[in-house]
Amino acid sequence: MKKITKAVIPAAGLGTRFLPATKALPKEMLPIVDTPNIQYIVEEAVRAGIKDILIIISGTKEAIEDYFDVNAELEMRLKAGKKDKETEMIRAIADMANIVYVRQKEPKGLGHAILSARPFIGDEPFAVLLGDDLITYDKKPAIGELMETYEKTGGTVLGCKRVPKELLHKYGVVKPIGDYSSSTFQICDMVEKPKDPSLAPSDVAAQGRYVLPGEIFDILANTQPGVGGEIQLTDAIKTSMEKIPCYAQIFTGDRYDIGDKFGYIKSIIDFSLKRDDLKDQVKAYIKELAAKE
Numbered sequence: 001m002k003k004i005t006k007a008v009i010p011a012a013g014l015g016t017r018f019l020p021a022t023k024a025l026p027k028e029m030l031p032i033v034d035t036p037n038i039q040y041i042v043e044e045a046v047r048a049g050i051k052d053i054l055i056i057i058s059g060t061k062e063a064i065e066d067y068f069d070v071n072a073e074l075e076m077r078l079k080a081g082k083k084d085k086e087t088e089m090i091r092a093i094a095d096m097a098n099i100v101y102v103r104q105k106e107p108k109g110l111g112h113a114i115l116s117a118r119p120f121i122g123d124e125p126f127a128v129l130l131g132d133d134l135i136t137y138d139k140k141p142a143i144g145e146l147m148e149t150y151e152k153t154g155g156t157v158l159g160c161k162r163v164p165k166e167l168l169h170k171y172g173v174v175k176p177i178g179d180y181s182s183s184t185f186q187i188c189d190m191v192e193k194p195k196d197p198s199l200a201p202s203d204v205a206a207q208g209r210y211v212l213p214g215e216i217f218d219i220l221a222n223t224q225p226g227v228g229g230e231i232q233l234t235d236a237i238k239t240s241m242e243k244i245p246c247y248a249q250i251f252t253g254d255r256y257d258i259g260d261k262f263g264y265i266k267s268i269i270d271f272s273l274k275r276d277d278l279k280d281q282v283k284a285y286i287k288e289l290a291a292k293e
């Protein structure tokens, strides 16, 4: 079985739900307090043992390239001001991983974005971490949990969560084969954004992490535009299930959709409540607000 050594982070979406900020700022650069979301995503891949990372960007996303590059002038100024801790911190960001970039020329969907990773990946299996899905972890990051399932099964693996019925319409919902009470199980179909909960084949939805087989590229190249005129990754994964077994892996961490306004607000509150330098102030402020209600 081929080992997973590369990750792809698609970050070329339009971010329409976060306009006007995303007119000039990639949503992946939105800071969770002081750290852009994409840094957490890159760190997750690195923690899972992946250092070769391709970020798929689009026209307005140079800020991402700049962020992971060395900023010699800033380093020099920080050093001159004897700010050693800060100098180290910003250098560590540039040294974190081997990051390369490719441009998706038109936002033709997640499937189309992944197809542009082909020259970087070749025909190996690879990890995918969506740039706007933030997932917390203690020891093992979500993508590491998926990679373990890949190592056991050799199949495609989708990072999933159980979702309340009324929210299933936002996600790709998986159809399990048989019992699906455990955290890993095989699936045979997916329904993208079911309009009504009765059309959803389970309460388990795919959420931003994948281990995909190299064969997905040929399938994507032959996938016609689906919902919204976009080339949908879900459609290609469904086709791949005819030949390659596909598993749902319910990951342990909490997931935040930072491309959604409320998801973003929740991430900032939860992250600041975990930080020693902020939690007391934030807690006191929340209590103050609640008392005013």
Ligand code: UTP
Binding pocket: 010, 011, 012, 013, 014, 015, 016, 017, 018, 056, 104, 106, 107, 108, 109, 110, 112, 113, 130, 131, 132, 259
């Ligand atoms: P989303 O649908 O969440 O991103 O895509 P979006 O299109 O930017 O969001 P809205 O609806 O306009 O606000 C999921 C992931 O796929 C990437 C996005 O960057 C995000 O990480 N994506 C989507 C691409 O890279 N290219 C695309 O053409 C579409």
